[in-house]
Amino acid sequence: MIMSMFKFGFSKDDSAEEKEDDSNNTSLEWFPSCKIEISSEQLQAEYEPEDIMENNFFNNIPLKLVHTDKVMIDLKNERCENIIEAESQHSDLVPAKYEGGLKIWECSYDLGEFLLKEKIRLKDKTVLDLGCGAGIIGLIALHEGSTVHFQDYNTEVLKAVTIPNVILNLTDRNSIRNRCEFYCGDWKSFAELSSNKYDSEDKKYDFIFTSETIYNPDNQKKLYEVFKKQLKKDGVGYVAAKMYYFGVGGSIGQFENIVKNDGIFNSIIVWKSKEGVQRAILKLTRKDTT
Numbered sequence: 001m002i003m004s005m006f007k008f009g010f011s012k013d014d015s016a017e018e019k020e021d022d023s024n025n026t027s028l029e030w031f032p033s034c035k036i037e038i039s040s041e042q043l044q045a046e047y048e049p050e051d052i053m054e055n056n057f058f059n060n061i062p063l064k065l066v067h068t069d070k071v072m073i074d075l076k077n078e079r080c081e082n083i084i085e086a087e088s089q090h091s092d093l094v095p096a097k098y099e100g101g102l103k104i105w106e107c108s109y110d111l112g113e114f115l116l117k118e119k120i121r122l123k124d125k126t127v128l129d130l131g132c133g134a135g136i137i138g139l140i141a142l143h144e145g146s147t148v149h150f151q152d153y154n155t156e157v158l159k160a161v162t163i164p165n166v167i168l169n170l171t172d173r174n175s176i177r178n179r180c181e182f183y184c185g186d187w188k189s190f191a192e193l194s195s196n197k198y199d200s201e202d203k204k205y206d207f208i209f210t211s212e213t214i215y216n217p218d219n220q221k222k223l224y225e226v227f228k229k230q231l232k233k234d235g236v237g238y239v240a241a242k243m244y245y246f247g248v249g250g251s252i253g254q255f256e257n258i259v260k261n262d263g264i265f266n267s268i269i270v271w272k273s274k275e276g277v278q279r280a281i282l283k284l285t286r287k288d289t290t
């Protein structure tokens, strides 16, 4: 399923394009970040054919993905409050409760296609799929030989979608514990999580990929901090997004401004859509690599 538009259950002033602080976030309580361990049940889980869909969007990398519609029903039956609230509001997003990870958003296909077309070398790299949802980008990186850390706001998404998707696409599912890590919670605390760990250059990421994560202007600085704290000196970040998110006000221009004002990274648009909703991919590299 490709979602082309957000169905927001809340409204915002679209003129807030230049807003960069997180003042609107103060009343919201964001879940702290933590590492999610993979249970033995998850490792041994059997999947019924009807629970899985084949995704052939990327020619050479056929992906097996769990049906998120079914996951949604299961989570509702398990009385998962965040999902029930999103459903009752007919919304793909409930700020600080459910951030849209159950669906696959179109910019993740843009970014996946871009990485493959540009032949970005992912063998033996460490990759962060930031705001991963179903984890399409991380799955491509895994396929190409990277070690991948998957981060999503919602624990439910990681447990019910991301981890099963990784398991379904690994030839040796036991290798998941060596090749993957999973983190839930808010970017602010994720950026600071075991900050000592990230003081060491070799624990940082070669690549940070993120798709459809800048829609909320109040969260853009937190997202940016992850790049700043966790990308290696010679690492590369890619941000795939719509040029403008109607209804919530986030835009690529705003995110670029945050990057430029901080002065640490070069940023350049490396891809733009030619049709449909205007979308782009922004590339970030550190100015000082010494």
Ligand SMILES: C[S@@+](CC[C@H](N)C(=O)[O-])C[C@H]1O[C@@H](n2cnc3c(N)ncnc32)[C@H](O)[C@@H]1O
Pocket: 099, 100, 101, 102, 103, 104, 105, 106, 107, 108, 130, 131, 132, 133, 134, 135, 151, 152, 153, 154, 185, 186, 187, 188, 210, 211, 212, 213, 219, 222
């Ligand atoms: C619209 S979904 C995009 C999912 C996926 N990258 C894709 O393109 O299909 C936005 C993702 O960003 C993550 N996210 C949004 N706000 C976040 C926050 N404040 N902290 C951590 N993760 C957040 C959510 O977990 C969610 O998966």
